[in-house]
Amino acid sequence: MSVVTDPARPAVVEAPGTPPARRRGSFGFNTVSTREKVVRYVLLMFVLLITIGPFLWQLSTSLKGSGEDIYTRIPRLLPAQPTFEHYGAVADTIPVWDYAKNSLVVAVLVVGGNVIGASLAGFALSRLQFRGRRLVLGLFLATLVLPGEVTIISQYVTVREFGLANTLFGVALPGMIGALNVLLMYNAFRSLPVEVDHAAIVDGANAWQRFVYIGLPSVRGTISVVAIFAFIGAWDDFLWPLIVLTDPDKYTLTVGLQYLSGTFSNNPRLIAAGTMIAFIPIVIVFATLQRFFFKGVEEGAVKG
Amino acid sequence: MRYQRWFTPWVLVIPALTWLLVFNLWPSVNTVILSFTNAKPLGGGTFVGLRNFETLLQDEQLRWALLNSVIYMVVCLPFLTVLPLLLAVLVEKKLPGITFFRTAFYTPVVASAVVVALIWQWILDDRGLVNGLAEKLGVISGPLPFLSDQWLLLFSAISLTIWKGLGYYMIIYLAALGNVGRDLHEAAAVDGAGPLRRFVHITVPGVRGTMILISILISVSALRVFSELFILTGGKGGPGGRDNSVVMLIQQYSQGFEGNLGYASALSIVLFFVTVVPMLILARLNRRGAEA
Structure with missing residues (x-):
């Protein structure tokens, strides 16, 4: 927050809900005029309609009864005969709950791997001195310019050589320690002053103790960003599981949804219900954790 | 000065380094090796010399794919x-409820591209929301073939990508806006500069570096597009x-008995070069801009 330097004016803190008292012609950046507020909220609502509208429309379609005309020219958002029957029908068509479980297994493995592997490496690279540190760091940086799709075929060959083609573990494995996450953790650990380390060393703390008691507590924001993104990335991924998995029993949700829409169904209500099954969990995860995410953004954890 | 045993850092780094070597560096090398073979998805294959690269030159689908990628990039940029950036300015001010709006605007980003593409497929259907509304309003007499016409399909996928990307880049800009001096804005306001002028003369130059970074990200991700086009075309490529x-071509060659991982690898090398070129151009632009 900037400091209000004008002594004639009391410091105005952004107080939600209270309209700021301002005279005409005055200006201030902690205060918002009523007119500006109205304009801002109108614009916010407009963008909200554009970003959230399609999801609501899909939700509405998934809840509309089989007898209800979903093709009406005047779109009706609220279902006339609301029903959950299509959610059951999806499960009768494809093993959608197994797919959800498969997605979850992959996501948990990827989150665990990244949180552990990336924080360990990030800590060592930023806070421990050792020969070869710069080289290792350079290797991690170098792979960032390489789009993942370029190596996806030979990655598949590697996973196949391990005997993991067509397995969920094969889907999770390559993403379990991402180079980008290592660099994010490296950056986060680096923002801690070196003096703290020196003090701990004087007190006789070894590297592991410095990692657990000094390093980790100071990078919680970045760890949550890494975890959130690893989860979302694994849950949403499509191309990689599509290449690795050939057996419909082992599909993850995204591949299963494509299977549903491509093979079985022209019923928009059914596909809508399927998409909601994949969409709602991720929204809940994100909505619950968003404050960590936005906090991480402020700490500079998101830089592309 | 070292304060730990020599192997301690290595113990911590080894897992990540192993992953890097096995799943990043080795596959990069192996892509080049594979591109000289006719490796099959289920195993086997022999050295075929430059044959895959000769095939590349005559591949008409690849030519269309490259053209589509360029169009994708040019429109998305x-x-x-x-x-x-406009969205970031809109959600920057901490009004009541702003966290809700920020989260909501970010929702299309956290949704899977598959989910989003299936939603749009329904909205753009011959009898879907857009065609239904447009017919009702009398703008068109028959449904527009968003999902079956070559160009409409491409532009539908592009608008989907743009819609899905808004929140992502908004957040990056939002982080950058925090660093744009508030006192600069205040000073300009004292001098009578309106919101528009302050946006053009203070906000935009203030986030210039981020803008370059974002345009690199946009170009690369436009060239890598897969899920949106795959779902909207039903996996068939229109x-x-x-x-x-x-x-999409890489994926098509990765599967089944007719798949050819060798050719898919050759296509991957093409992908590498087309994504690296805009990256280098924009990075260079950035450097020159910084010197000026």
Whole structure:
């Protein structure tokens, strides 16, 4: 927050809900005029309609009864005969709950791997001195310019050589320690002053103790960003599981949804219900954790 | 000065380094090796010399894919560099409820591209929301073939990508806006500069570096597009396979008995070069701009 330097004016803190008292012609950046507020909220609502509208429309379609005309020219958002029957029908068509479980297994493995592997490496690279540190760091940086799709075929060959083609573990494995996450953790650990380390060393703390008691507590924001993104990335991924998995029993949700829409169904209500099954969990995860995410953004954890 | 045993750092780094070597560096080398073979998805294959690269030159689908990628990039760039910045300015001020709006605007980003593409497929259906509304309003007499015409399909996928990307770049801009001096804005306001002038003369120059970074990200991700086109075309690449992207071609050659991992690897090398070129150009632009 900037400091209000004008002594004639009391410091105005952004107080939600209270309209700021301002005279005409005055200006201030902690205060918002009523007119500006109205304009801002109108614009916010407009963008909200554009970003959230399609999801609501899909939700509405998934809840509309089989007898209800979903093709009406005047779109009706609220279902006339609301029903959950299509959610059951999806499960009768494809093993959608197994797919959800498969997605979850992959996501948990990827989150665990990244949180552990990336924080360990990030800590060592930023806070421990050792020969070869710069080289290792350079290797991690170098792979960032390489789009993942370029190596996806030979990655598949590697996973196949391990005997993991067509397995969920094969889907999770390559993403379990991402180079980008290592660099994010490296950056986060680096923002801690070196003096703290020196003090701990004087007190006789070894590297592991410095990692657990000094390093980790100071990078919680970045760890949550890494975890959130690893989860979302694994849950949403499509191309990689599509290449690795050939057996419909082992599909993850995204591949299963494509299977549903491509093979079985022209019923928009059914596909809508399927998409909601994949969409709602991720929204809940994100909505619950968003404050960590936005906090991480402020700490500079998101830089592309 | 070292304060730990020599192997301690290595113990911590080894897992990540192993992953890097096995799943990043070795596959990069192996892609080049594979591109000289006719390796099959289920195993086996022999050295075929330059045959895959000769095939590349005559691959008509690849030509369409490259053209589509360029169109994708050229259309996405202006929209996704400008609109998210405006959004970031809109959600920057901490009004009551702003966290809700920020989260909501970010929702399309956290949704899977598959989910989003299936939603749009329904909205753009011959009897879907857009066609229904447009017919009702009398703008069109028959449904527009968003999902079956080569060009409409491509532009539908592009608008989907833009819509899905807005929140992502908005957040990056939002982080950058925090560093744009508030006192600068205040000073300009004292001098009578309106919101628009302050946006053009203070905000935009203030986030210039971020803008370059974002345009690199946009270009690269436009060239890597897969899920949107795959779902909207039902995995078939549109009429006559003319709505493929390079990644879609790679995926098509990765599967089944007729798959050819060798050729898919050659396509991957093409993908590498097309994504690296805009990156280098924009990075160079950045450096020159910084010197000026």
